[in-house]
Structure formats: structure tokens, C-alpha cells
Amino acid sequence: MRVHAVFDENGEILALAEIVEEGDDRIGVRPVPGEDRKVAEFAVPEECVGKPLAALAARYRVDDASGGPRLTRR
8 A cells, every 4th residue: 555645844744645556446636735845655554554544644754865755653
């Protein structure tokens, strides 16, 4: 499972949206970041698969390092 995550300059996740695979009958959404916000795509960590996306935001933050954004445990 993959998600789009909108995050702020401190790495706080503000919004998450599941990426719907091509051919899936569901309608997908992609969040649009506001001013001073960024969006990135991530694989959901195994411990959060099948749980509400809020669990991911509660357990992780985004480290926007020079190698690109990545999820890190709080």
C-alpha cells in the first residue's frame, strides 16, 4: 500500500491519501499542498498496513533530507 503525504517544514504529517492502483474501481485523490507544505509518496510501513491512516501520522513524521523525503519513527 502506498500513500501521498502532505507535510510541513517540521516533518509533521498533515494529510494522507491512499494511492489507488490503476484498474481499481475506487476513485483516488491526490492532496494538493498549500503554501509552505510539501507532498511525497511513501510505502506504508508493515506495522500500519490495514490500520487507519491516522495511525501512520501518529507514529511517523517525514524527514525531508537531501536524499529526498522519508518516513521516520517518532
